[in-house]
Amino acid sequence: QVQLVESGGGLVQPGGSLRLSCAASGASGSIFRLYDMGWYRQAPGNQRELVAVITSESSTNYAGFVKGRFTISRDNAKNTVYLQVNSLKPEDTAVYYCNANRLTMMRVQYDYWGQGTQVTVSS
Numbered sequence: 001q002v003q004l005v006e007s008g009g010g011l012v013q014p015g016g017s018l019r020l021s022c023a024a025s026g027a028s029g030s031i032f033r034l035y036d037m038g039w040y041r042q043a044p045g046n047q048r049e050l051v052a053v054i055t056s057e058s059s060t061n062y063a064g065f066v067k068g069r070f071t072i073s074r075d076n077a078k079n080t081v082y083l084q085v086n087s088l089k090p091e092d093t094a095v096y097y098c099n100a101n102r103l104t105m106m107r108v109q110y111d112y113w114g115q116g117t118q119v120t121v122s123s
Contacts, residue, residue, distance in 0.1 A: 002026045002035075002112045004098045009117030012088055016121070020083040022098030022114055035102045035110075037074055037081040041094035041119075048097065052083060056102075088121045095119075 008020040020039065024032050036055045042048040052062045052072040060072055071084040081098065098114040 002032075002100050002110070004100060004112055004114035006096065006098050006114045006117040009096060009119045011120045011122065013123050014089060014121055016088050017084070017086045018088070018119060020085065020096055020117060020119075022081045022083075024079040024081075024100060032079045032100075033076040035100040037072075038099040038101065039072060039081075039083045040097045040099055041092075042097065042116075043091075043094040046094075051096070054081060085119070088119075090121045093119060093121050 003025045004022055006020060006022050008018055010018060012018055022037070034056050036053060038053040039051040040048050041051050050063050052060065052066065052070055054060050054072045054074050058074065062070060069085065069087045072081065073084070074081045083096070085092065095116040095118050097116045100112045102110040
């Protein structure tokens with residue numbers, strides 16, 4: 001069982017920046033590095049959507065709306081994944097969720113979610 005705890009959200013003005021963190025516990029570092037880690041977001045009335053993913057091999061993929069503004073990274077020594085969000089816009093306002101996903105060689109799927117951290121972009 002892996003527990004994910006997000007932090008770093010808050011209220012920021014348009015054009016501002018935040019650094020979101022997601023700390024994983026319940027898994028050793030040797031296990032954490034096997035997980036693909038993702039950030040998702042959900043605004044009121046909207047479905048949850050993918051923001052960015054970093055694989056176990058540290059390959060990254062971003063949603064189109066990110067457009068170079070966000071950067072996902074991971075520190076396997078700290079069991080933590082980060083999302084640097086820059087040039088924030090009001091439409092980035094949402095609850096941001098961390099996800100850990102792993103498919104083993106035996107085809108066993110592991111999928112965990114954090115509780116989310118609120119990001120509000122407003123002047």
